[in-house]
Amino acid sequence: MKLDAAQISAFDRDGFVLSDGYLDDGEIAHIQDCYMETAARLQHEQSLENVQSGEDEDTDFQVYQIRTAHLQHAIFRMLIHDTRLLDLVESLLGPDIRLIxxxxxxxxxxxxxxxxxxxxxxxxxxxxNRTITVWLALDDATVxxxxxWYLPGRHKKLLAHEQLWDTSEKKGFYYAIRDIDDSGAVPAEVRKGGFAIHHCLMPHRSLKNQTDRPRRAIAMHFMDATVPDPSMLKILPEGATPILRRSS
Ligand SMILES: O=C(O)CCC(=O)C(=O)O
Incomplete structure (x- = not known):
């Protein structure tokens, strides 16, 4: 499943592209079951991080993170080796693909x-900047x-970030863009089974879940395996950043 020319030029212009219908209902139901099973196990083992980065107390609001998902459950490994997914990623990054x-x-x-x-x-x-994120929706993702949320066209330069807390206390999204002008922000509503792909310089955020239904997603981050290894690769556990496709 490759992106077509119109989707690629939308990605270049806006910094993101949205699509419905990547996974079918049967696949989604199975992945949801594995996802909840993994979250419950990690919670039991006290390793389900809360990575919310709002002003709120962690006791009041949560964004639970299944970190290094491919090392947690076989279903997540299958997803990143799926030819349909790698073809999509290849459309934007070329044929040498590493998970980061x-x-x-x-x-x-x-x-x-x-x-x-x-x-x-x-x-x-x-x-x-040879890295992209594929964000897969396991529930309808709505405002x-x-x-x-994205800022269309604002993926051309790196903005100044501030560190929100000491990483020895908490991991997760510990940086936020300083003094951002977020006029023009658009919600990236995606149906379950669909995806949003964004450029690594696309400013993005997400707001609270105010509904009686969960919002479950999977964020997969890939880089072009032909550019030099970034320093983060050296500190990650072995097996965390496999090469998924090679041109030769
Ligand atoms: O899923 C979310 O709400 C945030 C995801 C995100 O910021 C990311 O994948 O970089």
Whole structure:
């Protein structure tokens, strides 16, 4: 499943592209079951992080993170090896593809929290900005339940971020863009089974889940495996950043 020419030029112009219908209902139901099973196990093991980065107390609002998802459940490994997905990624990054970060992001009903404005490559520092995120919706993602928001066309430069807390206290989204002008922000509503793909310099955020239904998503972050390894690769656990496709 490749992106077509119109989708690629929309991505170049706007910094993101949205699409419905990537997964079918049977696939989604199975992935949802595995997702909830994994979240419950990690919670039991006290390793389900709350990565909400709003002003709120963690006790009041949560964005639960299934970190290094491919090391947590076989279903997440299958998703990143799926030819349909790698073809999509290849449309934007070329045929040499490495996973650099992989997370389930689960906002529970009523108490799903916020993720502040940030650019992914502020964290990743991949050379030449050769990295993208595929954000897969496991529930209809709407304004009311905390979908992503983007700033169309504002993916041309890295903005100044501030660090929100000491990372020895809490991991997650600990950077936020300083003094952002977010006029022109648009919600990226995606039906369950669809995706949003964004450029690594696209500023994005998500707001609270104010509904009685969960907002579950999977964020898969890929880089062009031909550019030099960013320093984050050296500190991640072995097996966290596999090469998924090679041109030769
Ligand atoms: O899922 C969300 O609400 C935030 C995701 C995000 O910021 C990311 O994948 O970089």
């Amino acid at each position: 970060h992989y997370q389930g992001l689960y906002k529970p009903a009523y108490t799903g929290g916020e993720v502040g404005w940030h650019q992914d490559n502020h964290y990743f520092e991949v050379a030449e 009311d339940n905390g979908c992503m």
